[in-house]
Amino acid sequence: MVSARAQYSIIHHYAANTCSTSVKLSSTMSKHVALGFDIGGTNTKIGLVNAAGEIKDFRRFLTNATGNDPSTFLQTLVETIREVLDHAQGEVVGIGMSLHGYADDARTGPILCFNTPALHGVNLRALMEENFDLPVSVNNDLTAHALAEYYYGSGRGIRRFLCLAIGTGLGAGVIINGEPLRYVGGCAGDTGHIILEPGGPACSSGCKGCAEALCGVEGIERLAHEQYERDITAYEVIAAARKGDDPIAGEVMRQIGFYLGQTLASLSVIYLPNRIALTGGTAEAGPVLLEACQQRFDELVGGYHRSFARMGGDYYAGTEIVLGQTRGETGVLGAAVELLLPYREVTE
Numbered sequence: 001m002v003s004a005r006a007q008y009s010i011i012h013h014y015a016a017n018t019c020s021t022s023v024k025l026s027s028t029m030s031k032h033v034a035l036g037f038d039i040g041g042t043n044t045k046i047g048l049v050n051a052a053g054e055i056k057d058f059r060r061f062l063t064n065a066t067g068n069d070p071s072t073f074l075q076t077l078v079e080t081i082r083e084v085l086d087h088a089q090g091e092v093v094g095i096g097m098s099l100h101g102y103a104d105d106a107r108t109g110p111i112l113c114f115n116t117p118a119l120h121g122v123n124l125r126a127l128m129e130e131n132f133d134l135p136v137s138v139n140n141d142l143t144a145h146a147l148a149e150y151y152y153g154s155g156r157g158i159r160r161f162l163c164l165a166i167g168t169g170l171g172a173g174v175i176i177n178g179e180p181l182r183y184v185g186g187c188a189g190d191t192g193h194i195i196l197e198p199g200g201p202a203c204s205s206g207c208k209g210c211a212e213a214l215c216g217v218e219g220i221e222r223l224a225h226e227q228y229e230r231d232i233t234a235y236e237v238i239a240a241a242r243k244g245d246d247p248i249a250g251e252v253m254r255q256i257g258f259y260l261g262q263t264l265a266s267l268s269v270i271y272l273p274n275r276i277a278l279t280g281g282t283a284e285a286g287p288v289l290l291e292a293c294q295q296r297f298d299e300l301v302g303g304y305h306r307s308f309a310r311m312g313g314d315y316y317a318g319t320e321i322v323l324g325q326t327r328g329e330t331g332v333l334g335a336a337v338e339l340l341l342p343y344r345e346v347t348e
Helices: 071-086 124-132 141-152 211-215 217-228 234-243 247-271 281-285 287-312 330-343
Strands: 032-039 043-050 055-062 091-099 110-112 136-140 160-166 170-176 275-279 320-323
Touching: 032 071, 032 141, 032 330, 043 071, 043 330, 055 071, 055 330, 071 124, 091 124, 091 141, 091 330, 124 136, 136 141, 136 330, 141 160, 141 170, 141 275, 141 330, 160 247, 160 281, 170 211, 170 247, 211 217, 211 247, 217 234, 217 247, 234 247, 234 281, 234 287, 247 275, 247 281, 247 287, 275 281, 275 287, 281 287, 287 320
Parallel strands: 032 091, 091 136, 160 275, 275 320
Antiparallel strands: 032 043, 043 055, 160 170
């Protein structure tokens, strides 16, 4: 699952072929806001979101939930939410949360969360309802990322949309005909653990050679250490690759891009997406990552998708891979989406 180990603040160059759908603020739209919070493996992010997808009063704090006792984290969470709500301008229509790990079937909280074990089985929905007496929406983080991109970014107007979130970990959210797939743990499965190199490095969940182990922050830093022969953070590598003046960083991110292309090759034949978006901190590497991903994807399944596109007619015209359009607060935005849907005005 995905969290952000570092705040990546480099601006995207977005791919072409974006949709013409836009969101317009009506006279009532600006009066409604939802509080969204995103519990990641490293940081928890909180903000107020309006129906145009604008985030105000953004906060973050460390997710201190690695032990067995969640009380300190939950106290900080409730206190920070209360502070943000105290500054809210307009009507607060609810609280939305994006959860690290699998959510339970009733969408009350996490049930499998390797990086935040203290939160296992905690009923976060009840905690929010009891403290704030507001409607509550609960989503797995991958689904939240996909919802944010679908309604406010590169997925607008797309029939079958796959959003690959890449940060500390990795995984995909999938939306089909406007509905997110939630058939296991509130999402389309723990897709980041597809095996790319049997017997390769292990991820924190124990999978050897999976996409998360190879493409997550630890994978980037492992590759970078081999190339630089010194310790260097994933943030530094991504920033340097984005800037384009460090050939070693560029090569590291090209290798990550190849792994991502291989990951998406496997996922694409399952979900047959019309568009795939790369989101999360690692996607901030930009064109060098996207081009390598596209190259590997085409090598492996390009012929498959072209064949289907020739036969697909209106059902399937092929797939494209783009950089996502939402930024580092994607989880906060996605957490609030479902609460804000009644207040959106969409124009073509």
